[in-house]
Amino acid sequence: MIVAFSVAPSGAPADAEARLPADGSVSAAVAEAVRVVRASGLPHRTSSMFTEIEGEWDEVFDVVKRATEAVAPFGSRVSLVLKADIRPGFAGELDGKLDRLERAIGAPSA
Structure with a gap:
């Protein structure tokens, strides 16, 4: 399966040290999530x-x-958006789906 997700904090965190910057950027929080993925x-x-x-x-x-x-300490709430492509028996689809799309774009129209 492939899961596409986005996670971000909102609200004031319990720990003042983890407070989001004044510009509202969530990049530090998202970096923690991406570290987990990597x-x-x-x-x-x-x-x-x-x-x-x-x-x-x-x-x-x-x-x-x-x-x-990993994002939770940055706010009092966490928003998670998730989409899944569940296709049993298939692997390598992160690239496979894009490869098929590029071939279709390059193919002459019917």
């Missing part, structure tokens, strides 16, 4: 809006949970 060893890709991670159900959702927990 340390997982699962195939992943991060863009400006989402992180995609590929693997089996339990291992992917364990990483999403730990990434969400």
